[in-house]
Amino acid sequence: QKEVEQNSGPLSVPEGAIASLNCTYSDRGSQSFFWYRQYSGKSPELIMFIYSNGDKEDGRFTAQLNKASQYVSLLIRDSQPSDSATYLCAVNRPGGGADGLTFGKGTHLIIQP
């Protein structure tokens, strides 16, 4: 059974600071890792994906992956009030075609102006 664990929060961060979101997963065969953002009442939208160990940067966002520790994180630099949302970590294990995602329950992030 694939499991993805996240701290539900809320995580409160002052505007302009770095927000750090963490996720652990149980399936060592997992190969692809995703961070989705979901605003209240809206659908999830992809903000980052990472396949290889190390860091991947995209604008204010950095995803970090450590497969040995089965750990993936998301850093948001210069946090803005518009970053306030629930962040969902997801993993898949491709095999013969597109695979469905296993999601964590999400971390509720609040950026305080």
Next chain:
Amino acid sequence: DAGVIQSPRHEVTEMGQEVTLRCKPISGHNSLFWYRQTMMRGLELLIYFNNNVPIDDSGMPEDRFSAKMPNASFSTLKIQPSEPRDSAVYFCASSFGYNEQFFGPGTRLTVL
């Protein structure tokens, strides 16, 4: 591009009634996914299709749930009979291969 289209956006029904949720994936995408989101269980994969063929339905909670994809541009998720515990937001998502999954706006289902 119109994105993933789901209908209806809201559905309120009584226990025991049949519910049909509809999804039109993004044109050109060959994979379609049905997810369910509740506060208690989060976002869960119910079933997914590749090239219109169901690949994994292990997430379907029980026989009351069924899904079809008769062609590349349409899928349905049916609940018969519905129960109050089926109340949730149901999302449809599509992708091309392993690429990004795009989610539809969801259908908020309330079973009284």
